[in-house]
Amino acid sequence: MPPVATKVLREADSAVATQVESPASRTASGAAAPRIPVREEVRMGREANYGGINWVTAGFIAAFHLGAIAALFYFSWSRLAVAAVLWILAINFGIGVGYHRLLTHRGFQTPKWVEYFLTFCATLSLEGGPIFWVAVHRVHHQHSDHNGDPHTPKEGAWWAHIGWMVLGKSMHAKTSQLARYVPDLARDRFHVWMSKFHWLSLVACGAVLFGLGAWIDHGLMGGLKMVLWGVFLRVTLGLHATWLVNSATHLWGSRRFETRDDSRNSFWVAMITGGEGWHNNHHAHPVSARHGLRWYEFDPNFYIIWTLSKLGLAKKIQVARYDKANPKPAGL
Numbered sequence: 001m002p003p004v005a006t007k008v009l010r011e012a013d014s015a016v017a018t019q020v021e022s023p024a025s026r027t028a029s030g031a032a033a034p035r036i037p038v039r040e041e042v043r044m045g046r047e048a049n050y051g052g053i054n055w056v057t058a059g060f061i062a063a064f065h066l067g068a069i070a071a072l073f074y075f076s077w078s079r080l081a082v083a084a085v086l087w088i089l090a091i092n093f094g095i096g097v098g099y100h101r102l103l104t105h106r107g108f109q110t111p112k113w114v115e116y117f118l119t120f121c122a123t124l125s126l127e128g129g130p131i132f133w134v135a136v137h138r139v140h141h142q143h144s145d146h147n148g149d150p151h152t153p154k155e156g157a158w159w160a161h162i163g164w165m166v167l168g169k170s171m172h173a174k175t176s177q178l179a180r181y182v183p184d185l186a187r188d189r190f191h192v193w194m195s196k197f198h199w200l201s202l203v204a205c206g207a208v209l210f211g212l213g214a215w216i217d218h219g220l221m222g223g224l225k226m227v228l229w230g231v232f233l234r235v236t237l238g239l240h241a242t243w244l245v246n247s248a249t250h251l252w253g254s255r256r257f258e259t260r261d262d263s264r265n266s267f268w269v270a271m272i273t274g275g276e277g278w279h280n281n282h283h284a285h286p287v288s289a290r291h292g293l294r295w296y297e298f299d300p301n302f303y304i305i306w307t308l309s310k311l312g313l314a315k316k317i318q319v320a321r322y323d324k325a326n327p328k329p330a331g332l
Helices: 004-021 055-069 076-106 112-122 132-143 157-166 175-181 190-198 199-217 220-250 268-274 278-285 300-310
Strands: none
Touching: 055 157, 055 175, 055 220, 076 112, 076 132, 076 199, 076 220, 076 300, 112 190, 112 199, 132 175, 132 190, 157 220, 190 268, 199 220, 220 268, 220 278
């Protein structure tokens, strides 16, 4: 019998395949699976999702890049420290541990309040709500580097890195359509609410930082400078770090496992994302909560999960075992 986390992901993957790829496929009981009306399907990939410039998304991304450039003229150690702490909360605790290894792949289990805290942290990254992020990533694994992959470099390195966001049709608000890929999240009122109002946490964070900066530097300009570092620069760098997993780790690096995609292990991407750059390892063992399978593959995001387990806040942690004598994309 496969591990619980493996079973959850396979069921989610099976649901996607049954409902979108093969409408004529059958359920375990032998009955024909219900077909989704074409108008309700969410098609991904450049061919299906190219829609010209998405001006709302492009506008926000441009504004954050301008703010990030401005922040470089107002360096201080206190602002750097605040940005670093928020980076760890948003990118490591939020995206890497929360959205990716917990919500998407269910590589471990944790109390609901911890799951909700990690989700809150993830929304500080400006990468969308949990239903959007998890649904897109599950589809990425279903069609990795094949037709339907939301961001494969085979449709262009620029498309894989940022083009799918600024040139693709916006899917952030398609909660009901995306719910079919994330039935586990769609049944949770907190995740549904956070998916609709994910931007509120970053707005609140900006307000707190403005007040903190104004207090430290005794003025409104001090507050603005703190926001430039703690929000604009930190978010912009975090976005590119995450996007590099979509683009760079499918273009450059080593391949330990012969997976059906072009995923690769990238040391430098792993260093800036907390271990997400061991991408070939991950695609070979997607449910594994640990991506760095050898002692020298630094994986801070897994160390966070390990620490949570020692505090009694994480259990049933799925870890792949690398067997050099039998190096294949097997189970756990």
